[in-house]
Amino acid sequence: MSAINVVDVTQVYRPLLGRSVQALSNVSLSLEEGEILTLLGPNGAGKTTLVKGICGLLLPTCGTIRIGQHDVVDQRQQALSRLGVILEGNRSFYYRLSAYENLEYFAYLRNYQGATSLKLRIEELLDFFGLADAKFRLVNSFSRGMLQRLALAAAVINEPEILVLDEPTLGLDVEGALEIERLLTELTSQGVSILMTTHQMDLAERISDRICILMHGQIKAEAPVHQFMELFAITTTTFLVSCKRDNLPYGILDGLDVDVEEVHQGTEIQLTWHSSDQLYTLVNRLSSDGLPTIALKSGELGLREAYMATIEANRESQEVREKYSVYS
Amino acid sequence: MKAEFKRAFLGEFRYPLWYLGQIAGRFVVLATVFLGANYLGGTTSDSVLVTGALLNILVLILALESTNSVGTTIVSETRIGTIQQLFVSPISFPALLVIRDVAAFFAQFPAFVVQVLLLKLVFGVSLYVPLALILPVLFTMRLGMLGFGFLFGAGNIMFQRTNLLNILTNVLMLPTILVNEGNISGALRTVANLFPLTKADLVVQGVMLHGVETAYWEGLLRLMSSSAVFLFVGLAVFRVFLKMSLKRGLVGQY
Numbered sequence: 001m002s003a004i005n006v007v008d009v010t011q012v013y014r015p016l017l018g019r020s021v022q023a024l025s026n027v028s029l030s031l032e033e034g035e036i037l038t039l040l041g042p043n044g045a046g047k048t049t050l051v052k053g054i055c056g057l058l059l060p061t062c063g064t065i066r067i068g069q070h071d072v073v074d075q076r077q078q079a080l081s082r083l084g085v086i087l088e089g090n091r092s093f094y095y096r097l098s099a100y101e102n103l104e105y106f107a108y109l110r111n112y113q114g115a116t117s118l119k120l121r122i123e124e125l126l127d128f129f130g131l132a133d134a135k136f137r138l139v140n141s142f143s144r145g146m147l148q149r150l151a152l153a154a155a156v157i158n159e160p161e162i163l164v165l166d167e168p169t170l171g172l173d174v175e176g177a178l179e180i181e182r183l184l185t186e187l188t189s190q191g192v193s194i195l196m197t198t199h200q201m202d203l204a205e206r207i208s209d210r211i212c213i214l215m216h217g218q219i220k221a222e223a224p225v226h227q228f229m230e231l232f233a234i235t236t237t238t239f240l241v242s243c244k245r246d247n248l249p250y251g252i253l254d255g256l257d258v259d260v261e262e263v264h265q266g267t268e269i270q271l272t273w274h275s276s277d278q279l280y281t282l283v284n285r286l287s288s289d290g291l292p293t294i295a296l297k298s299g300e301l302g303l304r305e306a307y308m309a310t311i312e313a314n315r316e317s318q319e320v321r322e323k324y325s326v327y328s
Numbered sequence: 329m330k331a332e333f334k335r336a337f338l339g340e341f342r343y344p345l346w347y348l349g350q351i352a353g354r355f356v357v358l359a360t361v362f363l364g365a366n367y368l369g370g371t372t373s374d375s376v377l378v379t380g381a382l383l384n385i386l387v388l389i390l391a392l393e394s395t396n397s398v399g400t401t402i403v404s405e406t407r408i409g410t411i412q413q414l415f416v417s418p419i420s421f422p423a424l425l426v427i428r429d430v431a432a433f434f435a436q437f438p439a440f441v442v443q444v445l446l447l448k449l450v451f452g453v454s455l456y457v458p459l460a461l462i463l464p465v466l467f468t469m470r471l472g473m474l475g476f477g478f479l480f481g482a483g484n485i486m487f488q489r490t491n492l493l494n495i496l497t498n499v500l501m502l503p504t505i506l507v508n509e510g511n512i513s514g515a516l517r518t519v520a521n522l523f524p525l526t527k528a529d530l531v532v533q534g535v536m537l538h539g540v541e542t543a544y545w546e547g548l549l550r551l552m553s554s555s556a557v558f559l560f561v562g563l564a565v566f567r568v569f570l571k572m573s574l575k576r577g578l579v580g581q582y
Contacts, residue, residue, distance in 0.1 A: 059574045081418045091409025108331030109417045
């Protein structure tokens with residue numbers, strides 16, 4: 001059974017004043033047990049709306065959201081008891097309470113019924129998240145990184161099976177983000193399923209099992225990370241040739257899909273080739289025409305480029321959009 | 329419940345100066361009324377009436393805290409960003425607000441007692457303080473006025489920034505405490521008599537001013553009925569507005 005199951009959810013915001021906005025349109029997705037599913041998409045794509053819907057902070061205009069076997073709207077109490085949530089990150093605490101008191105409060109709020117005593121559980125978590133030394137400090141003196149770690153501790157206080165995290169590394173420095181990444185990886189190794197949103201492609205690439213790209217309230221791509229990357233696994237080869245553009249014998253590029261670009265104030269030409277085929281053909285043509293290669297660079301596209309390609313493709317045309325819908 | 333009690337007591341007592349300042353501030357208001365009345369009317373002229381007015385103010389303060397609590401909680405939790413955490417709790421949001429107000433009442437009750445004792449000590453006013461009788465009355469009134477507060481909470485969660493309406497209502501509720509003194513008549517008297525505040529005030533005055541317990545149970549029963557109706561209606565309206573707000577995606581917006 002899926003940990004989270006979203007079926008045909010449409011969300012229309014109807015403000016009291018102004019026009020309605022359709023934030024989600026027939027969105028369906030599922031989070032399988034023990035996996036990390038990352039929602040990607042530009043600002044305003046509908047990621048936070050979807051997350052809020054899953055957490056019961058929005059009632060979907062139509063469609064259903066189930067956590068385990070419980071409907072979020074009709075069986076709210078049972079559904080939410082399995083969930084740990086970070087929505088506002090560092091804005092989720094009572095600033096006049098200490099870290100310990102905040103965790104204690106949220107544990108009661110989430111109806112903590114763990115095997116260990118609450119005191120022990122809180123101390124265990126503070127230790128796990130590196131906050132043991134600050135347990136009696138008021139939260140208003142915490143750094144952003146500490147607050148984010150405390151938010152994660154609060155989210156897992158009731159030993160949830162599912163974590164829903166809206167931008168868990170927002171505003172963190174590199175070190176802080178890496179720390180959160182390490183903690184998330186550890187949590188999944190304990191069997192926790194995670195649904196998160198982020199704009200950090202490197203984080204998504206490293207820890208996600210699957211990614212889902214949302215745009216204009218619709219899912220544009222959904223696939224395991226490796227599968228998604230394979231779709232864009234095109235080797236890009238760049239040649240740097242010592243030659244002015246006007247002197248380039250364009251005949252050597254016949255039949256090859258090569259981008260030509262002047263670099264270094266026009267003294268050199270960069271040839272970018274999006275294929276690994278006929279590599280030697282081009283090298284031979286260049287050398288036979290007396291154009292020695294100064295540098296040669298080869299690499300694969302990362303998730304960032306794959307994501308951008310998907311976004312651009314969806315922006316450009318409906319035809320291109322359909323091309324990737326095999327993963328929808 | 330336990331967590332809310334701890335949170336409420338920490339909120340009241342973590343900063344002792346703030347707590348004492350609150351008591352001092354209210355005492356200054358009470359002292360001003362007492363001394364002003366004595367200055368205008370002459371000492372001992374209508375001491376029961378003046379002491380009754382002081383009690384009215386104390387009861388009104390407790391009532392207003394309850395009336396404002398739902399709206400205030402929604403606004404402040406939205407501002408600090410914790411409201412969404414309250415919503416993702418398996419405990420329903422209205423139930424949480426009721427628990428929170430109950431906890432706040434017990435955290436604030438010691439201040440009420442201190443203020444009464446200060447009145448006795450400083451001005452020598454004659455007041456009976458049978459806590460076992462007063463506490464149920466004030467507690468029942470708080471729940472009723474919380475129901476009234478849920479109506480404003482409904483406005484807050486749907487329309488946002490309706491705090492000014494809260495303040496206006498607080499001012500408009502001032503006359504209700506004069507009903508028992510016989511100073512208000514007509515439609516306003518009828519409306520005021522519907523409020524748990526007015527009913528509680530009558531019982532508290534009977535017990536604390538006159539030491540009379542004869543009408544106590546009858547008064548408490550009336551108060552309980554009135555409070556139950558207010559709480560039921562308030563909660564029902566709040567639930568409807570909450571659902572509308574969740575549908576429109578307004579929760580957490582300010």
